[in-house]
Amino acid sequence: MAEKIIYAMYDDDDVLKDGAKKLVAKGVKVSEVFSPFPIHGIDPIIGVQNTRLGIMAFLYAITGTMLATIAMRYFMITDWPMNIGGKPNNTYLDNILAFIPVTFEFTVLCAAHGMALTYFLRNKILPGLPASNPDPRTTDDRFVMEFRMSENSNFTEEELTSLIQTTGYVELDQKEVK
Amino acid sequence: MHKEAAIREPLILGHKTYTDITADVCKPIEDKAPKMWYVLFSIALIIGLYGVGCIAYLIGTGIGVWGLNKTIGWAWDITNFVWWVGIGHAGTLISAVLLLFRQKWRMAINRSAEAMTIFAVFMAGIFPLIHMGRLWLAYWVVPLPNQFGSLWVNFNSPLLWDVFAISTYLSVSVVFWYIGLIPDFATLRDRVKRPIPKKMYSILSFGWSGRAKNWNRFEMVSLILAGLATPLVFSVHSIVSFDFATSVIPGWHTTIFPPYFVAGAVFSGFAMVQTLMLVMRKAMRLEAYIHTRHVEYMNIVIMVTGSIVGTAYITELFISWYSGVEYEAYAFINRFSGPYWWAYWSMMTCNVISPQLMWIRPLRRSLLFTFIISIVVNIGMWFERYVIIVSSIHRDYLPSSWSMHYPSHIDLGVYVGTIGLFFVFFLLFARFFPVLPIAELKTILKSSGESYKNATDTHGHDGHADDNHNTNNH
Numbered sequence: 001m002a003e004k005i006i007y008a009m010y011d012d013d014d015v016l017k018d019g020a021k022k023l024v025a026k027g028v029k030v031s032e033v034f035s036p037f038p039i040h041g042i043d044p045i046i047g048v049q050n051t052r053l054g055i056m057a058f059l060y061a062i063t064g065t066m067l068a069t070i071a072m073r074y075f076m077i078t079d080w081p082m083n084i085g086g087k088p089n090n091t092y093l094d095n096i097l098a099f100i101p102v103t104f105e106f107t108v109l110c111a112a113h114g115m116a117l118t119y120f121l122r123n124k125i126l127p128g129l130p131a132s133n134p135d136p137r138t139t140d141d142r143f144v145m146e147f148r149m150s151e152n153s154n155f156t157e158e159e160l161t162s163l164i165q166t167t168g169y170v171e172l173d174q175k176e177v178k
Numbered sequence: 179m180h181k182e183a184a185i186r187e188p189l190i191l192g193h194k195t196y197t198d199i200t201a202d203v204c205k206p207i208e209d210k211a212p213k214m215w216y217v218l219f220s221i222a223l224i225i226g227l228y229g230v231g232c233i234a235y236l237i238g239t240g241i242g243v244w245g246l247n248k249t250i251g252w253a254w255d256i257t258n259f260v261w262w263v264g265i266g267h268a269g270t271l272i273s274a275v276l277l278l279f280r281q282k283w284r285m286a287i288n289r290s291a292e293a294m295t296i297f298a299v300f301m302a303g304i305f306p307l308i309h310m311g312r313l314w315l316a317y318w319v320v321p322l323p324n325q326f327g328s329l330w331v332n333f334n335s336p337l338l339w340d341v342f343a344i345s346t347y348l349s350v351s352v353v354f355w356y357i358g359l360i361p362d363f364a365t366l367r368d369r370v371k372r373p374i375p376k377k378m379y380s381i382l383s384f385g386w387s388g389r390a391k392n393w394n395r396f397e398m399v400s401l402i403l404a405g406l407a408t409p410l411v412f413s414v415h416s417i418v419s420f421d422f423a424t425s426v427i428p429g430w431h432t433t434i435f436p437p438y439f440v441a442g443a444v445f446s447g448f449a450m451v452q453t454l455m456l457v458m459r460k461a462m463r464l465e466a467y468i469h470t471r472h473v474e475y476m477n478i479v480i481m482v483t484g485s486i487v488g489t490a491y492i493t494e495l496f497i498s499w500y501s502g503v504e505y506e507a508y509a510f511i512n513r514f515s516g517p518y519w520w521a522y523w524s525m526m527t528c529n530v531i532s533p534q535l536m537w538i539r540p541l542r543r544s545l546l547f548t549f550i551i552s553i554v555v556n557i558g559m560w561f562e563r564y565v566i567i568v569s570s571i572h573r574d575y576l577p578s579s580w581s582m583h584y585p586s587h588i589d590l591g592v593y594v595g596t597i598g599l600f601f602v603f604f605l606l607f608a609r610f611f612p613v614l615p616i617a618e619l620k621t622i623l624k625s626s627g628e629s630y631k632n633a634t635d636t637h638g639h640d641g642h643a644d645d646n647h648n649t650n651n652h
Binding site for chain 2: 076
């Protein structure tokens with residue numbers, strides 16, 4: 001079934017935010033907001049949950065810490081214990097100070113790259129993927145709110161449009177998608 | 179929106195709108211490159227290729243072509259390495275530490291400072307690689323299962339820590355830089371008309387669309403990467419200093435090295451940023467975004483870190499006497515009065531005296547003066563490494579093996595070549611990449627833009643008080 005999408009374009013982030021507040025208060029569901037930069041405070045208005053990437057970063061970080069510890073313990077203690085300048089090598093703990101720099105670096109390495117990859121995948125951004133912003137100006141100075149009729153079944157198209165009309169948009173556009 | 183005191187100087191001068199910011203940053207990319215760009219690029223390329231030639235000769239012949247001898251087994255290679263890594267510290271410091279401290283002025287310089295960082299770390303990486311002599315065995319520094327009785331790399335050695343530190347630093351810096359670049363590449367993708375650049379920027383922008391959730395994740399990733407990169411910046415140069423500090427050579431065996439090297443790195447990195455930015459803002463007409471105020475902030479950083487470095491020099495000198503170890507004392511007496519006195523005193527003049535001039539407000543706000551000092555500082559910081567490395571080892575415990583270091587033309591060629599290559603990369607960056615973070619600058623336009631600030635002055639309050647500020651702008 002074809003779905004109708006309405007795009008309301010604004011030329012100011014604060015106008016869009018006030019508009020979104022007003023519409024959401026009336027029960028309209030704002031499906032998406034496209035903007036050239038982060039609009040602070042828009043997320044809770046349109047119901048975007050805060051990202052859990054921070055938790056993922058922590059998990060990647062402790063993975064790195066563990067990998068580095070296990071690997072260095074194997075290399076330096078179990079597999080081929082080396083006596084370097086009389087530094088103790090009986091147990092990992094004896095010589096742990098020497099292993100801290102690499103543990104730290106590897107932790108950061110895993111956390112940063114793991115998180116970056118997750119970020120790319122979750123955002124569905126990868127080299128060569130097509131852009132999906134409704135108007136090229138949304139990466140310059142225009143801000144667009146997207147309304148899907150399927151998510152706003154309480155309203156008819158006319159009702160929704162007339163509500164949007166009160167928010168000070170600069171352009172209104174609509175599109176049918178399959 | 180974050181409020182900023184009206185008496186604070188605006189960070190974006192003039193009456194800019196969102197689209198002006200886009201246009202100003204994209205203009206140099208969309209216009210034809212000026213003649214000067216081609217001239218500079220050709221010069222840099224010739225010097226860079228000469229350096230590549232020297233490296234090829236070095237690899238083919240062996241590192242005997244360097245001016246090293248049996249007393250001085252480390253000289254220009256490690257000096258240049260430490261110098262470049264030091265320069266490569268400003269970018270991530272600016273973007274990570276200043277992001278955590280919510281310093282908005284970083285937005286004028288972070289993109290190009292990060293680019294500079296990455297290119298400087300590339301240049302730094304060349305030296306440890308080529309000093310191995312047999313470059314094709316460079317992978318031996320990685321702990322790989324092998325046929326030598328499964329002998330592993332030595333995890334007790336700071337030289338191996340360096341391998342991990344530098345490669346982590348480089349790759350994390352690249353990721354940090356690129357994640358910030360993606361939305362700006364999207365801006366370029368949606369702007370350029372010619373098909374080939376459009377295709378290029380479309381690939382580079384990864385299909386970024388600027389959805390609310392994307393931005394939410396963007397801010398979280400930036401914040402966490404900044405949090406990770408901040409200790410990383412400090413760890414990298416600390417580890418570089420361990421290369422010396424964990425040895426038993428008088429003059430190297432110093433516990434003050436880690437903080438002293440980190441301060442020195444920030445000092446030289448900011449100086450390099452100043453050198454590049456002062457030229458770039460003029461050449462690319464970005465005076466509204468990078469202006470006296472930014473230069474002044476950077477000069478204050480230079481002044482503070484320069485003072486830390488100066489304190490470290492004097493502390494080192496004092497401790498060498500106070501320790502009562504005659505070898506330690508001799509290393510320092512030899513530094514300032516031995517055959518390398520000229521290097522020591524160049525270092526002292528460039529790094530201790532010149533940053534102190536920044537206490538004078540008109541001087542630190544003078545662009546010409548800043549430009550001169552920035553170059554002086556980088557010369558001084560090169561001498562610092564040379565003094566620490568060569569003057570500590572050229573007179574060892576056995577006077578019969580005392581020696582001097584004379585760089586060969588290959589030493590010189592490789593060093594000058596890396597400067598050439600660095601500028602090749604930087605000029606390419608300035609030509610094809612957005613040199614200012616377009617998206618981030620737009621977020622501060624209303625709070626720190628000149629025309630908006632003046633408007634808020636008269637109307638008091640702009641009526642868009644943001645209740646969610648405290649919880650949701652991270």
